[in-house]
Amino acid sequence: MKCDDVVKRIPELVLDELDVEVRREVTAHVESCGACRAERERQGGAVAILRGAPDIETSAARRDDAVKAMMAARDELVERAMMARPVRWRVRAVAGLAAAALMAAVAWVTLAPGASWRVDGRDAVRPGDVVTRQESAPLTLACDEGTVELERSARVEVLGRARLRLFDGTIRVSARGEITVLDSFGGRVVVTGRAVVESDRRAVGSNASEPPTFSGDSLRVRIESGHGVLRGARGELKLEAGEKARIDRDGRPVH
Amino acid sequence: MLESESELIRRCARGEDAAYRELVGRLERPLINFILRYVGDPHLAEDIFQEAFVRVVRTLGTFRPEASLTTWIFTIARNLCLDHLKAKRRHREVSMDAQGADERGQVIDFREILRSALPAPDGRAASGEDQRRLQEALAQLGHAKREALSLRVFAGLSYEEIASIAEAPVGTVKFRVHEAIQELTRRLAGGTAARAAEA
Numbered sequence: 001m002k003c004d005d006v007v008k009r010i011p012e013l014v015l016d017e018l019d020v021e022v023r024r025e026v027t028a029h030v031e032s033c034g035a036c037r038a039e040r041e042r043q044g045g046a047v048a049i050l051r052g053a054p055d056i057e058t059s060a061a062r063r064d065d066a067v068k069a070m071m072a073a074r075d076e077l078v079e080r081a082m083m084a085r086p087v088r089w090r091v092r093a094v095a096g097l098a099a100a101a102l103m104a105a106v107a108w109v110t111l112a113p114g115a116s117w118r119v120d121g122r123d124a125v126r127p128g129d130v131v132t133r134q135e136s137a138p139l140t141l142a143c144d145e146g147t148v149e150l151e152r153s154a155r156v157e158v159l160g161r162a163r164l165r166l167f168d169g170t171i172r173v174s175a176r177g178e179i180t181v182l183d184s185f186g187g188r189v190v191v192t193g194r195a196v197v198e199s200d201r202r203a204v205g206s207n208a209s210e211p212p213t214f215s216g217d218s219l220r221v222r223i224e225s226g227h228g229v230l231r232g233a234r235g236e237l238k239l240e241a242g243e244k245a246r247i248d249r250d251g252r253p254v255h
Numbered sequence: 256m257l258e259s260e261s262e263l264i265r266r267c268a269r270g271e272d273a274a275y276r277e278l279v280g281r282l283e284r285p286l287i288n289f290i291l292r293y294v295g296d297p298h299l300a301e302d303i304f305q306e307a308f309v310r311v312v313r314t315l316g317t318f319r320p321e322a323s324l325t326t327w328i329f330t331i332a333r334n335l336c337l338d339h340l341k342a343k344r345r346h347r348e349v350s351m352d353a354q355g356a357d358e359r360g361q362v363i364d365f366r367e368i369l370r371s372a373l374p375a376p377d378g379r380a381a382s383g384e385d386q387r388r389l390q391e392a393l394a395q396l397g398h399a400k401r402e403a404l405s406l407r408v409f410a411g412l413s414y415e416e417i418a419s420i421a422e423a424p425v426g427t428v429k430f431r432v433h434e435a436i437q438e439l440t441r442r443l444a445g446g447t448a449a450r451a452a453e454a
Contacts, residue, residue, distance in 0.1 A: 011432070011433035011436040011437060012433065014436070015407075015432075015436070042440050042444055043436055043437065043440045045440075045443070046436060046439045046440040046443050047436060049385045049386070049388075049389050049443065050389065050404075050408050050439070051408065052385070052386075053292075053386060053389060053409070054386070055284060055288055056284075056287050056288050056291055058283050058284055059283075062283065062287070062301065062304065062305075063276070063279045063280060063283055065301075065305055066275075066279045066283075066304065066305045066308045067272065067275045067276050067279055067308075069305050069306075069308060069309045070275045070279075070308050070309060070311070070312045071272060071275065072309075073309045073312040073313055074270045074312050077312070077313065078270070127339075128339075159298075159299070159302060160302065160306075163302065165298065182298050
């Protein structure tokens with residue numbers, strides 16, 4: 001084997017993917033060639049770092065969240081199926097046309113940018129957008145699950161349907177269903193009802209030449225009505241109306 | 256003994272809570288590791304993880320019994336990752352104020368700075384210089400290479416499974432993984448050389 005052939009095979013060698021015969025040939029060459037040996041050591045080192053990357057811990061909370069979300073999706077499907085009733089063919093034909101028109105409308109809304117959240121009288125907002133509010137009058141983001149009012153200096157990222165990330169400032173949430181608000185350091189609040197959610201991340205030195213730094217990094221929530229779940233990396237608290245709590249730096253919810 | 260995939264799918268199709276729990280438990284570790292290495296954002300990874308299982312419930316009726324459950328769910332997760340990465344590319348700053356930008360008319364994006372302040376993906380403190388460099392090098396790989404490498408190394412899937420998920424020939428997937436190894440090696444070596452020169 002020549003060096004060119006061997007070098008092409010080194011990734012397979014370090015990933016242990018070569019069959020016995022080819023491995024023997026490649027290894028024999030590598031042992032006798034300084035340049036190929038050095039390349040094997042470099043790539044072997046990179047693979048060792050890759051394989052040494054720590055696995056993410058499994059988490060009962062993560063599994064519970066996923067199972068709950070699956071159950072909610074199942075219940076939604078069941079509810080839809082229950083809504084269907086046997087009907088005569090004329091009614092069925094009319095209903096079919098109406099359903100087709102509705103599906104076309106829904107598809108349009110789903111595909112149209114900003115279908116998840118709407119802004120009063122302004123452009124729609126879509127996942128990936130960062131929405132800022134500096135003026136004193138609150139601004140309302142609305143989705144099917146409820147509304148979020150951005151207070152002065154609020155800065156949020158739209159993550160998806162009923163999901164926001166609060167960078168800094170204060171928001172008021174009025175949820176008919178559930179709205180999830182995340183904080184950048186790992187805090188999560190699920191609101192059903194009305195709540196005030198604050199983040200104390202504050203930018204210092206906010207201009208392009210001086211990158212901002214942040215003082216403090218906690219997420220606070222006060223439930224005004226309904227209920228909420230405040231969830232950090234190290235636990236969760238169920239909150240009822242009138243209660244308030246925060247997530248500390250270690251990810252523990254604290255009353 | 257683990258029950259067969261087909262029995263588990265049947266129970267999921269019947270809507271059994273225990274079957275959902277079994278399915279999530281089986282795939283949690285490889286799936287969350289793949290998603291996180293692919294998108295590089297712990298919060299987003301958690302959201303995609305959950306959304307993938309919701310999609311499983313919604314689309315279980317379209318699952319072909321002859322297909323692999325693992326491959327199918329990884330395909331759902333991979334497509335969600337791609338959707339989010341595309342959304343991120345077309346990200347725009349939406350200031351809802353009359354004076355949304357700063358004094359010089361610039362809109363400042365704090366997101367990368369905030370993300371860089373996040374803890375290591377495994378939730379612990381940074382596990383060393385090597386891992387920090389690895390994260391940077393992974394982030395610089397193209398999507399296709401990062402996807403193939405993550406599925407191979409972090410999720411432990413076979414090339415045939417990866418080919419099915421990535422909708423690419425097995426040879427192409429192997430090539431992507433091998434190219435990714437070579438590119439990572441160059442980037443990691445480049446970082447070492449730069450530090451040696453600084454010293």
